[in-house]
Amino acid sequence: MDHFDLFHPLNDGNDDDNIFTESTSLLTRRTTLNRDCAEWHRRLVNDYFTDNCVYQPSDFKRRFRLRKNVFQLIANALESWYEFFQMRYDARGKHGFTGLQKCVVAIKLMAMGELPARESLYRLARGVFETFDDKYLRKPSLIDMQQLYAAHEQRHGFPGMLGSIDCTKWIWRNSPVAWKGQYTSGHLGAPLVAGSNNDVNVLDQSPIFEDLLSGKAPDASFTVNDHEYKFRYYLMDGIYPPYSMFVKVCQHPIEPRDKIFRRRQEGARKDVEHAFGVLKSK
Secondary structure, X not given: OOOOOOOOHHHOOOOOOHHHOOOOOOOOOXXXXXXXXXXXXXXXXXXXXXXXXXXXXXXHHHHHOOOHHHHHHHHHXXXXXXXXXXXXXXXXXXXXXXXXXXXXXXXXXOOOOOHHHHHHHHHHHHHHHXXXXXXXXXXXXXXXXXXXXXXXXXXXXXXXXXXXXXXXXXXXXXXXXXXXXXXXXXXXXXXXXXXXXXXXXXXXXXOOOHHHHOOOOOOOOEEEOOEEEOOOEEEOOOOOOOOOOEEOOOOOOXXXXXXXXXXXXXXXXXXXXXXXXXXXXX
């Protein structure tokens, strides 16, 4: 038997059928947030970009993983070429975020998950690619390769070395539970962003050697022990295939010179390991 509620409006003895028609219209307004863009911009400039700023360039580089002069070059270029990074006004006449604020948000990923942060990050990456592609994101020219040869020979003692190639594993800490079995690595016991990719199949998918295979690579020759070599080489570890442009170490060195070469080669490959560490720390 159902419980009878004496105080229910349907049980008050009123026979009017228009009990559901009487309603009061509620006027709701969206709450206006005072983001105070001007004050935030003033603090940002005062902290990092004035002559007597609070934080030094070393602090800026440590927090943003980027030198301040490089950041200012990117921010000024994007603000000059793209309307999104220019300070604009809304329908109420209030100004929004400045280009400097949007670049800072994109690099630091402040307020991650909100639309302005995601859009700033996307437009920053696209703007940097379109603005600096011809100068910084191109393949090295013959002059660049000669300069890299000289830099690596001076720092590591390897003439003709263009760089080091390696592959790192990036643990997917926030992976969905349903996907963990599919992306979990056997030797790490944790899901990886790259899934089943490893050093070898990533190298097979990379376009880094397309110019060599197509015969379009510049003839950047170098000389070692009075012997001239036509193409550059890279430092690798033992998992990569035995290509002529890959310089690896002996797995079990016996001779003193082999031990010295192994130590120097592994020390030179620390550059790419440091780069991976910087990327994964962010």
